[in-house]
Structure formats: structure tokens, C-alpha cells
Amino acid sequence: MGWIGESLESIRSIHIRQVLTQAVSLGMIVTSALIIWKGLMCVTGSESPVVVVLSGSMEPGFKRGDILFLHMSKEPIRAGEIVVFNIDGREIPIVHRVIKVHERQDTGEVDVLTKGDNNFGDDRLLYAHGQLWLQQHHIMGRAVGFLPYVGWVTIIMTEKPIIKYLLIGALGLLVITSKE
Amino acid sequence: MHSFGQRANAIITFSLTIVAVICSLASFSDNFNTPSPTAEIEVSNFNWFQKQRNGNDEVSLTLNISADLQSLFTWNTKQVFVFLAAEYETPQNALNQISLWDAIIPSKEHAKFWIHTSNKYRFIDQGSNLRGKEYNLTLHWHVMPKTGKMFADKIVKTGYRLPEEYR
Known part of the structure; x- marks a missing residue:
């Protein structure tokens, strides 16, 4: 019985690790976008660069x-x-x-x-x-x-919100399902 | 092996990178152009000159502008915006800039021009300081690129003077 419990334990820990990695990589994407935006604000001195x-x-x-x-x-x-x-x-x-x-x-x-x-x-x-x-x-x-x-992307997204949600959904799905 | 998504991702990333590099190279190549524009500006007539009811001086004038801005154009130039501004100092204001005339030059063929025109925008002072006022006429231009950095420069012509009396 001991080895079953052990392997279950290892599977669970792998799973947790994977979830954690994905959460971290998602967080990295969001924060790096934020850092670039705020960095541009600092460099240009304008509230919307x-x-x-x-x-x-x-x-x-x-x-x-x-x-x-x-x-x-x-x-x-x-x-x-x-x-x-x-x-x-x-x-x-x-x-x-x-x-x-x-x-x-x-x-x-x-x-x-x-x-x-x-x-x-x-x-x-x-x-x-x-x-x-x-x-x-x-x-x-x-x-x-x-x-x-380049700005057409934002214009389309603000005028057709469905496309925005589809895009965000697809990207989120990709990040969550990616194995590496 | 590689999935469809990975291939699509690689192609899109690569092509976007190439486009970005080409755009920045095109913008950078503008630095090698050293333009030598020329301009002559003459005030041929003061049409009228009066004080408005609220106390501000207003003058209407006729201008002869001739300029050769052909050397401003490069392969990355979409258009040149050119305007003529009257610039002067008053006791109240350290600088007054009043645009009198402007035009958009779409191509190099139109960049050598001569125009006889009255002022397109109203020449109104903030106050009543225009009688006998000495002012500069400055031809400014803004080069708008197809992509990248915008350029601006000017030619200042000094020694113009407004009439001593309203007319």
C-alpha cells in the first residue's frame, strides 16, 4: 500500500507544481505588460504615452x-x-x-x-x-x-467587445493548456 | 514535432519583427538627409487695422510667400505641413505666435511654390499692442513621415513692422 500512496503523492505534487508554474507565467505576462506601460509613462512623462x-x-x-x-x-x-x-x-x-x-x-x-x-x-x-x-x-x-x-486593433476591440472576449479567452486557454 | 499553433506563432512573430525593423530603419534613414530649404516672405498690403469692441487689436494683411522645400522630402516622407506665423513680444506676453497661413504639401512636386494670399487665420492680439509693433514672420514646417519620428524646423524673417495708426 505504501508505494501507491507515494505515487499518488508525487502525482499530486506534480499537478500542484504545474498549476503554480502556469499561474506564475500568466502573472509574468500581465506584470511585464504593466511594467512596459508604466516604464513608458516614466520615460515620456506623459500620463498616456x-x-x-x-x-x-x-x-x-x-x-x-x-x-x-x-x-x-x-x-x-x-x-x-x-x-x-x-x-x-x-x-x-x-x-x-x-x-x-x-x-x-x-x-x-x-x-x-x-x-x-x-x-x-x-x-x-x-x-x-x-x-x-x-x-x-x-x-x-x-x-x-x-x-x-496598428491602432486598428484597439478600435476593433472597443467597438466589437465580443472579439475582445474571444481573444482574451483564447489566450487564457493557451496559457493554461500549454505544457511547457 | 511542432503543432500548428507553434508554427503560426513563429511565423507571425518573425514577420512582425521584420516589419518593426524595416520601419525603424526607414525612420532612421531620415537622419542622412540634410535639407536646405529657402523662403522669401513679403507683406504687400495691410488691408485693414482696427481695435475690436473688446479692446483687442486686429489686423488683416496680404502676403507674398515663396519657398522651396523640395529638399525636405525623402522616401519616408508622407507630407510636409508648412505654416507662416507672426511672432512678437508685448509687455504682457513674452511670446505671441499667431499662425497666419498654412498648407499641406503632399509631394515633392508641390514643394516649390509661390502664393499671394491674405491671412487665413485672424491676426488678433491679446490686448492693444499692435500699433507700430515690430514682428517676425517665421516659416515653420513639420515633416510627417510614413513611419517613425517627426521632424520640424523653421526659417525666421525679421524686421517687419505694423502701421502706426488704425485704418
Whole structure:
């Protein structure tokens, strides 16, 4: 009877080890993704270092589904730069170009007006009611780099959540069933 | 042996790596281009110049812009965004930048141009400082790549002056 119990014990321990390994490898994937994201936040100084272009207001420069890399340095905002900004009361950040800048002599604060390259008029209609200028705190970062098409993955996932769940399910299944 | 999943995984990873390498090489190759653009800017007329009801000065002017930006284009260039900004200092503001005109240049063939235009965006000061004000006209450009890093530079033209009186 002794050897049966022993082998049962060994099987059980193997099983536990396997489950543990899988849990660890799953945790590794999740945490490394988190580390990369947070690391990018540190390096770029922007609260969201990568954004997906959602509208065609900057065409033909940026199309829907393109990815922009943001950078938030200490340098003041200047005309011509492409900035990503948040309007109070609006959830989705906007990517547009700066066309006017007024920088205060004493405080160094800036008043900024933006416009989409493909839009007819400036952005005052998009701003909060009665708002004429953007200030520094509205601005999340300036675009420094560009990668076409990659953002379609996120657009598809947000617009068709079923695909997202299918993808997550399949990946989870793969991780759990993988033997090595 | 290798399962279907493993093969698919290997192929996708490999092709994505290749695409990423090619994209970064294309972006890197822009560094070897040393452009030498030229520009001439002339203010041919002040159409009108007045104080708005809220106290801000506004001026309308006519511009002659000629520029040759052909050397900015490389094989990784999607477009060049070019704009002309008036830049000046006032007692209140250390820097005022007002975009007067802009354009998107889609290809090298269109990068040598001459244009006669009035200002596309309103030239309004924050306050009433424009009479007799000396200002710079700066031609800025932003090179948008097919992929990778964006470039920007400018040509500054100095010594322009606004009229002493409203008209």
C-alpha cells in the first residue's frame, strides 16, 4: 500500500507544481505588460504615452487607426506642434495642431489655440462653453512619433467587445493548456 | 514535432519583427538627409487695422510667400505641413505666435511654390499692442513621415513692422 500512496503523492505534487508554474507565467505576462506601460509613462512623462487616432480631423497626416507616441517635456508649447489635450467634461482626448500661442511675461503661463489640419475652423467650438484658450493643464503631451494602422486593433476591440472576449479567452486557454 | 499553433506563432512573430525593423530603419534613414530649404516672405498690403469692441487689436494683411522645400522630402516622407506665423513680444506676453497661413504639401512636386494670399487665420492680439509693433514672420514646417519620428524646423524673417495708426 505504501508505494501507491507515494505515487499518488508525487502525482499530486506534480499537478500542484504545474498549476503554480502556469499561474506564475500568466502573472509574468500581465506584470511585464504593466511594467512596459508604466516604464513608458516614466520615460515620456506623459500620463498616456501612446494614443490611437480616433477621428479623421488630422487627415491626411494622421488617419483613424494610426498610433501616436507622446512626449511631455518641460519645454513650453509652441505653434505648429501636435498636442493631445483633454477638455473638461469630455472623456476622449483630442489630437490637434497648435496654431496660436500667447505666453505670459511674468508667470510663463500659456494660452493655446488648436485646430485640426482637416477641419475648416479652429477648435473653439470643441472647447467647453465659453472657453477661448487651452492652458498647460489641459495638454497631455505632444506627438513625436507615428506608426500607421496598428491602432486598428484597439478600435476593433472597443467597438466589437465580443472579439475582445474571444481573444482574451483564447489566450487564457493557451496559457493554461500549454505544457511547457 | 511542432503543432500548428507553434508554427503560426513563429511565423507571425518573425514577420512582425521584420516589419518593426524595416520601419525603424526607414525612420532612421531620415537622419542622412540634410535639407536646405529657402523662403522669401513679403507683406504687400495691410488691408485693414482696427481695435475690436473688446479692446483687442486686429489686423488683416496680404502676403507674398515663396519657398522651396523640395529638399525636405525623402522616401519616408508622407507630407510636409508648412505654416507662416507672426511672432512678437508685448509687455504682457513674452511670446505671441499667431499662425497666419498654412498648407499641406503632399509631394515633392508641390514643394516649390509661390502664393499671394491674405491671412487665413485672424491676426488678433491679446490686448492693444499692435500699433507700430515690430514682428517676425517665421516659416515653420513639420515633416510627417510614413513611419517613425517627426521632424520640424523653421526659417525666421525679421524686421517687419505694423502701421502706426488704425485704418
